Each structure stands twice: as C-alpha cells, then as structure tokens.
Amino acid sequence: MKIAFIYDAVYPWVKGGAEKRVYELAKRLAQRGNEVHWYSIGWWWPENGKKDMVIDGIHLHGVSNPINLYSDDRRSIKEALLFALKLFTPIMKEKFDVVDCQGFPFFSCFTAKIHSMTGKSRLIITLHEVWGDYWYEYLGKLGIFGKFIERTMLGLTDNLITVSYKTQKDLREIKKSEKSIVIPNGIDFNHIQSIKPSEEISDIIFAGRLIKEKNVDILIKSIQIVKQKIPNVRCMIVGDGPERSKLEELSFNLKIQDNIEFMGFTENYNDLIGYMKSSSVFVLPSIREGFGIVVIEANACGLPVVVVNHKMNAAVDLVQDGINGFKADALPEDIADKIIKSIENKEKMESKCIDNSEEYDWNKIVDALEKVYMEIL
Structure with a gap:
C-alpha cells in the first residue's frame, strides 16, 4: 500500500x-x-x-x-x-x-x-x-x-x-x-524490557508536561499526606512546563521540598524508562487524557499506576483496580491512600502490570x- x-x-x-x-x-x-x-x-x-x-x-x-x-x-x-x-x-x-x-x-x-x-x-x-x-x-x-x-x-x-x-x-x-x-x-514492549533501572531511586514518579490540566499540585499535596506514614518518601517529577515554578513553590510551602525532586524535561527516552524502573508507583493525576500511553509504559516497567476518575480522562479505561493500578478521586487524600496501597502491593501486582502492557x-x-x-x- x-x-x-x-x-x-x-x-x-x-x-x-x-x-x-x-x-x-x-x-x-x-x-x-x-x-x-x-x-x-x-x-x-x-x-x-x-x-x-x-x-x-x-x-x-x-x-x-x-x-x-x-x-x-x-x-x-x-x-x-x-x-x-x-x-x-x-x-x-x-x-x-x-x-x-x-x-x-x-x-x-x-x-x-x-x-x-x-x-x-x-x-x-x-x-x-x-x-x-x-x-x-x-x-x-x-x-x-x-x-x-x-x-x-x-x-x-x-x-x-x-x-x-x-x-x-x-x-x-x-x-x-x-x-x-x-x-x-x-509501546515497544521488548525495548522497555531491555532497559536497566536507574540509580536514581524513588517511591513515586510522575512524567508529563507541567500544565494545569495535569493536576500535579494535587499529587504534591498528596505527598504531604503520604509522608505521615512514610517519612522518607521520595517523589520524582519528570517534565517541564509553565506550572513548574508554582509547583516548586507549593512543595516549599508544604515543607516537603526534600521529598520531591523536579528532574526537568528528559531528552532520552531510555532515561525516563530507567527512572520508572527504579520507582514503586506511577501517579497520573491528570483529569484529561486522550489515551495515557504513559500508563502502559509504567505498567511495562512493573509499576502499578494511580489514575484519576474523570469524564475527560481516557486513561481510566487502562486501569483495573487492584490489578495494574488504582482509580482515585481528584483529591489529595484519596490519591495518597492509593499511593500507599500501590507501594504496599507493588511486588504482588508487578507481573500483572507487565502482562497487561504486553497486549499494547x-x-x-x-x-x-x-x-x-x-x-x-
């Protein structure tokens, strides 16, 4: 053709x-x-x-x-x-x-x-x-x-x-x-499987453009709650955009700047996959996604994914609760709860996450x- x-x-x-x-x-x-x-x-x-x-x-x-x-x-x-x-x-x-x-x-x-x-x-x-x-x-x-x-x-x-x-x-x-x-x-499933984990270890990772619709501010607020149970929790935010300065300021105001690292935009795709593989849970707090390919990429790295229930969010269809991730309301308390569940159940969910991603x-x-x-x- x-x-x-x-x-x-x-x-x-x-x-x-x-x-x-x-x-x-x-x-x-x-x-x-x-x-x-x-x-x-x-x-x-x-x-x-x-x-x-x-x-x-x-x-x-x-x-x-x-x-x-x-x-x-x-x-x-x-x-x-x-x-x-x-x-x-x-x-x-x-x-x-x-x-x-x-x-x-x-x-x-x-x-x-x-x-x-x-x-x-x-x-x-x-x-x-x-x-x-x-x-x-x-x-x-x-x-x-x-x-x-x-x-x-x-x-x-x-x-x-x-x-x-x-x-x-x-x-x-x-x-x-x-x-x-x-x-x-x-996704390129075999390529993702071939990439080694990064030496930069984190509990929670987000990757995407730092714009208002991504709701990264809700993720940061949820970290403050997670910290009450996991004091040394580490969150990695990969990406850049017009909201970055506001988000950095928010982390300082909440006194959790030591728990969050803003990595900026990552040119090398393999580096991003390496960061995912050295994490425990991927959080996508966005309320609007046309698909949410990053959900599948994170699953291929063995990570459960927390997504937000919203009528404009197609990424919700990619997650089965308790199987390859969790669905949460767009509230810091609920996202924090699902983050903790993901971290606690990561090893049990890992193989199901990878199996789900292979279909894509x-x-x-x-x-x-x-x-x-x-x-x-």
Missing part, C-alpha cells in the same frame, strides 16, 4: 503521544514493505535545509518552516490554518491508497478531504479526543466555534479510528450512526491498523 499520514508535529522533534503513535506505526508499516509518507511542518529544516527526507523508512515532507504549535499554552489556531493551507499543494501532487489524517488540529482534515474527493485517496481520520461541550470550558463563549468545526470535521468521512473506547463513546454521542473502530496507542505492543497494534486499511480498500 501507499500510505500518507498527516500531522503537523513529528517525533522525535516534537515529543508527545500523537507524534509517537504516528511515528511507531509509520515505521512498522514501512518495515512491512508499504510506501509510507508523512506530511508535516518541516521541523528538520534548520538542521539540514531539506524539505523532504527519509527517517526509518518514512518519507517526511515538510510543508513549511517550523511554527510555534502553541499560543498562550493553547494550540495555535493560526498555526493550524497555515499548516492546512501549506499542505494543499504538495499533497495534491501525489496519489495514495489511504490518507490517515490526525483529527486534531482539524483544519488539515479539510485539505485531506479535498484530496480524497479528487479520487486520489481514501480518507481516514484518527481521533485522539472528541471534545464536544468541553469546548465551552476551554474557550468560554467562543467554544461554539470550536464545537462547530469539530462536528463538521467528524462528517468528512465514515472511516474513523479512535485511540480509546472513551473517545469512541464521546464520538457516538455526537455522531449516532458512526462505525468507528478502536486502534489504541502502544506496537507490533500487535500495527497488525490491527493494517487490517483496517485493507478492509477500507
């Missing part, structure tokens, strides 16, 4: 769940003899000046110079529109069996639709989240425009993939007759994706 992915951010220049998903799937599809292309912002241009390049068998096509993806800590509408416009000319020159366009940031899906209307491809849209009424919480009254564009995008094709059952459920509340299929995110190996995920492509064709 000749396959094109469309997404404005490319791994490893941009490190996020959606970028990693496209990269891992595209790489494996190429290894299986498919011709795989990826249209994106040209993040590599400053390094080598080439618009197009090949990485791990994937033909990368840069449609513009690097552009800031975020404006005031939100995805930039200007960038999304510019990417959709810049995408038009290069993609219209080619014909593909399927074009798999990531649903966010919306506007590029309309460009991909035009391409399919000319008979040059079959359009598939992969949805990482469906926001619906959450648009009003995100943008206030202006949320009506986001909601309208999202609904319009969902009507561009009947070939819809969702990365979680939570997103599929949200989609069906908007588009009653849709027939989407769930193709989850994954990328090779199994790409089997399912390739089958969907063939059925659409």
Whole structure:
C-alpha cells in the first residue's frame, strides 16, 4: 500500500503521544514493505535545509518552516490554518491508497478531504479526543466555534479510528450512526524490557508536561499526606512546563521540598524508562487524557499506576483496580491512600502490570491498523 499520514508535529522533534503513535506505526508499516509518507511542518529544516527526507523508512515532507504549535499554552489556531493551507499543494501532487489524517488540529482534515474527493485517496481520520461541550470550558463563549468545526470535521468521512473506547463513546454521542473502530496507542514492549533501572531511586514518579490540566499540585499535596506514614518518601517529577515554578513553590510551602525532586524535561527516552524502573508507583493525576500511553509504559516497567476518575480522562479505561493500578478521586487524600496501597502491593501486582502492557505492543497494534486499511480498500 501507499500510505500518507498527516500531522503537523513529528517525533522525535516534537515529543508527545500523537507524534509517537504516528511515528511507531509509520515505521512498522514501512518495515512491512508499504510506501509510507508523512506530511508535516518541516521541523528538520534548520538542521539540514531539506524539505523532504527519509527517517526509518518514512518519507517526511515538510510543508513549511517550523511554527510555534502553541499560543498562550493553547494550540495555535493560526498555526493550524497555515499548516492546512501549506499542505494543499504538495499533497495534491501525489496519489495514495489511504490518507490517515490526525483529527486534531482539524483544519488539515479539510485539505485531506479535498484530496480524497479528487479520487486520489481514501480518507481516514484518527481521533485522539472528541471534545464536544468541553469546548465551552476551554474557550468560554467562543467554544461554539470550536464545537462547530469539530462536528463538521467528524462528517468528512465514515472511516474513523479512535485511540480509546472513551473517545469512541464521546464520538457516538455526537455522531449516532458512526462505525468507528478502536486502534489504541502502544509501546515497544521488548525495548522497555531491555532497559536497566536507574540509580536514581524513588517511591513515586510522575512524567508529563507541567500544565494545569495535569493536576500535579494535587499529587504534591498528596505527598504531604503520604509522608505521615512514610517519612522518607521520595517523589520524582519528570517534565517541564509553565506550572513548574508554582509547583516548586507549593512543595516549599508544604515543607516537603526534600521529598520531591523536579528532574526537568528528559531528552532520552531510555532515561525516563530507567527512572520508572527504579520507582514503586506511577501517579497520573491528570483529569484529561486522550489515551495515557504513559500508563502502559509504567505498567511495562512493573509499576502499578494511580489514575484519576474523570469524564475527560481516557486513561481510566487502562486501569483495573487492584490489578495494574488504582482509580482515585481528584483529591489529595484519596490519591495518597492509593499511593500507599500501590507501594504496599507493588511486588504482588508487578507481573500483572507487565502482562497487561504486553497486549499494547506496537507490533500487535500495527497488525490491527493494517487490517483496517485493507478492509477500507
């Protein structure tokens, strides 16, 4: 097959769940003899000046110079529109069996639709989240425009993939007759198993962007409670973002700065996995996750994971209470209770955590994706 992915951010220049998903799937599809292309912002241009390049068998096509993806800590509408416009000319020159366009940031899906209307491809849209009424919480009254564009995008094709059952459920509340299929995110299971634990030992670990929605402040407050039972408890926070200074200040105000280490952003993926392997429990206090791939990564390291019950959190579907982790309310007291349970039961839960994660190996995920492509064709 000749396959094109469309997404404005490319791994490893941009490190996020959606970028990693496209990269891992595209790489494996190429290894299986498919011709795989990826249209994106040209993040590599400053390094080598080439618009197009090949990485791990994937033909990368840069449609513009690097552009800031975020404006005031939100995805930039200007960038999304510019990417959709810049995408038009290069993609219209080619014909593909399927074009798999990531649903966010919306506007590029309309460009991909035009391409399919000319008979040059079959359009598939992969949805990482469906926001619906959450648009009003995100943008206030202006949320009506986001909601309208999202609904319009969902009507561009009947070939819809969702990365979680939570997103599929949200989609069906908007588009009653849709027939989407769930193709989850994954991990490189064997690679994770090969990595050795770090010498940096901690009881609790969090990894992610330090933004308000991640609720890391609730995690820090829960550490103060955990400390009452485990005085020398150590928490490692891996990541960076606009909330970091506030979180560091909070740890000082609660007088637990000696129990929490802010590691900053970790460039090397193996280092992150090493940190997980030298910990006892992973805590993801976020209230909004489109999937929560870090849950599977932590499970693959043998760690139970504490996640927060919330209607916008797809990571909840990845955890079975007492099996590979615990579900908690977004309250310091409840998270602290689940942290202590995880630490106490880590050895008993370890094998179940690893077994659960193996089901999400990328090779199994790409089997399912390739089958969907063939059925659409």
